[in-house]
């Protein structure tokens with residue numbers, strides 16, 4: 264089959280793309296509004312996009328009526344936020360945070376998360392998340408009247424004990440069980456891994472760069 268996106272409505276482009284560009288990582292973003300309410304919402308149009316500076320990107324669309332989502336509103340206001348990564352233990356509560364809560368109600372509290380103060384930003388992080396990335400707003404790009412790219416610079420990383428080996432800085436996958444998003448309410452775990460052996464040169468190169 265072939266699809267010409269120039270002739271298709273955005274909803275159909277979305278449907279096709281999100282079901283094949285999978286699994287996507289999930290950012291459970293905490294942010295603060297003007298009244299100090301902690302907002303928490305998941306985003307899977309999300310990825311890491313650089314290390315120097317350390318950059319990640321979220322893509323946030325407007326609500327069906329055209330209003331900004333609370334996360335986009337809060338980031339525009341405070342210019343900072345936290346990306347809490349999602350594992351098997353936090354996946355159900357992350358999914359529940361996607362309901363359209365009123366702006367004056369904290370999703371984090373409503374679904375049973377505990378929040379902890381951050382170090383470099385005002386927005387708190389989620390204690391139950393295995394890893395949290397404190398971010399300052401780097402740049403915002405309006406890709407249409409309905410969708411914004413939010414580029415964040417990571418300034419601080421928190422992790423649960425055991426996620427990283429403190430000597431090697433390598434992640435310990437026996438202590439880290441992130442989930443990825445397929446589409447709608449479908450998710451995958453990261454338990455079924457394999458090692459590719461076709462390019463020892465690549466391994467040597469990243470080792471020599473201190474990246475392994």
Ligand SMILES: Cc1cc2nc3c(=O)[nH]c(=O)nc-3n(C[C@H](O)[C@H](O)[C@H](O)COP(=O)(O)O)c2cc1C
Pocket residue numbers: 289302303304305306307308309322323324325331332333334335357358360361362363364444
């Ligand atoms: C796993 C998951 C991923 C999502 N990814 C996105 C996304 O990338 N962009 C977006 O605009 N909405 C996304 N949503 C929908 C938002 O989470 C939802 O609109 C939420 O209510 C926004 O909350 P807020 O108004 O508190 O910011 C996603 C929902 C789920 C469950």
